Amino acid sequence: MAEGAETRVADDGLRRPWGTILAFLLPALTLYVALTAYPAVRTFWNSFHIVLPRREEFVGLANYVELAGDDIFWRAVSNTLVWACASPVIEVSIALLLALALYAKVPGARFFRVAWFTPVLMSYIVVGILWLWIYNYDWGPINVALRALGLDHLARPWLGDPDTALPALIFVASWMWVGFNMVVLLAALHSLPREVIEAAELDNCGWGGKLIFVILPLVSATLLNLVVLSFIGKMKIFDLVWITTKGNPLWSTETVSTYVYKRAFEWTTFDLGYPSTIAAVWFVIVLAAVLGLTRLFKLREKLEY
């Protein structure tokens, strides 16, 4: 029945036990179909309708047309993309520096590694509230420190100012994720073959040369994985924005996720069709971006070797 079966000796001399296979897979597949696949398809279906609590009406592409002219949506897209592009660069580069520092056999490396990883274990809710306080205009440590240094003119309500709100939130997310990236990179560094690095040392390669010509190429796959991972995470970001700014001030921190939530459950339009359209379009954009990124990186790998 199945291809590939002929090429492989069956494990147990029995024919494919379809009953057993189905029994093992059925619970997972049922849950997947009912609570992931079906809802995803239904979202696409919704996107061509107006969906009110007691009434559904087919409207064709009307939602898509409206979306194309929706300034708030495009603002949210640009904010999210800025975030998704800035975060990986910040997180991965700082993480790389820290990982290299620990790789150079500093005393207490184990402690540092465990301590730096902590922020990522806290929920965005907890982290968001903490940073609401840290950014507080009157008594937040940042403004207090600025005033103590006589830089009063720099003190500001960081999350209340449309110019600084988005960078301030990007900073928080990076603060949270640097430790995670660092730990992954450190693991990659430790798995490097010692001989290669020793050979570079014998060739009188300096620290900088060793880093650029030996270490970086060897961990490039990990670096790229981390970039993609961070990118995906930021394309989804919701909790942190919701607990801190809710997209304010003046849409300056609005992300696609918060906008979908607002249109679906906060605005009094009660229509679930239009937010579904946003979700459907965003789904396609995220998928395309991730596929594009991985394709791009694969291509580069091929060129290098």
Next chain:
Amino acid sequence: MASLKRSILLLILCGYTAFAAGPFVWAAMLSLRTTTEIHLDHFALPDPIHWEKFPDAWFNSNYATYFLNSVQVVVAAVLIVTIVGAMAAHCLARYRFRFNRLIYFVLFSTIIFPPQITIISLFQVLVNYGLYNSKLGLTLVYVAIQLPLTVYILESFFARIPADLFDAARMDGYSDWEIFWRVALPVALPAVATTVILNFILLWNEFLFAVVLITEEANRTLPLGIQRFIGDTQEDIGMIATGLMIAIIPVVVIYAFFSEKLIQGMTAGAVK
């Protein structure tokens, strides 16, 4: 010279540690001080230490309800997703059949889906089945959202178990189910433990699905409780900090015992 360099490096690392951990130390201090004390000086040490704020938050601000709801939903979801996910992973790793890789790929690719693609329709589905605003509904959704990651981590581990082991078990007359339950699962225990801890933390912190699917006070999980609490009492910083610590403590305890396992779990798949 070398030792000078070394101490500068160490200094930078300590500085970064203060930056990474400082906010939690500050929150811990705030959680043991009253709001009146905090307003006098936001950065003073807790003196005297107000331990009584914890029972106060627990009994008088509904944190007992939030905490127990979180425990119920998360423990049930982790239990189900571990068993269901392990069964599927074992099946995909051990049996060769048509569509095997297709099923694996479909499950796996769900990891990159933005949650919006399901959340609106999930709301409709749960309303239809009377599961909206119920802990059972939220539990099932949690199982569904953690299933792909669980299958992904476990499948790669199950696939590395040598087939000889299964053949030997079959010779001994084990049934397919017994082979899974009494051979594969015990051998894969380290990976199973990793997914259990990872799923627990991720779901303990989950907010988006909870905020959409739960509205009733009696069913709120901890993240929702905290959100409601800051909505009600913006100014009561001391009490909010106590609430934050109640949410953090289980995670910190788990981390203290299983930090290596947890780091492994979170980094699984990131290193290739």
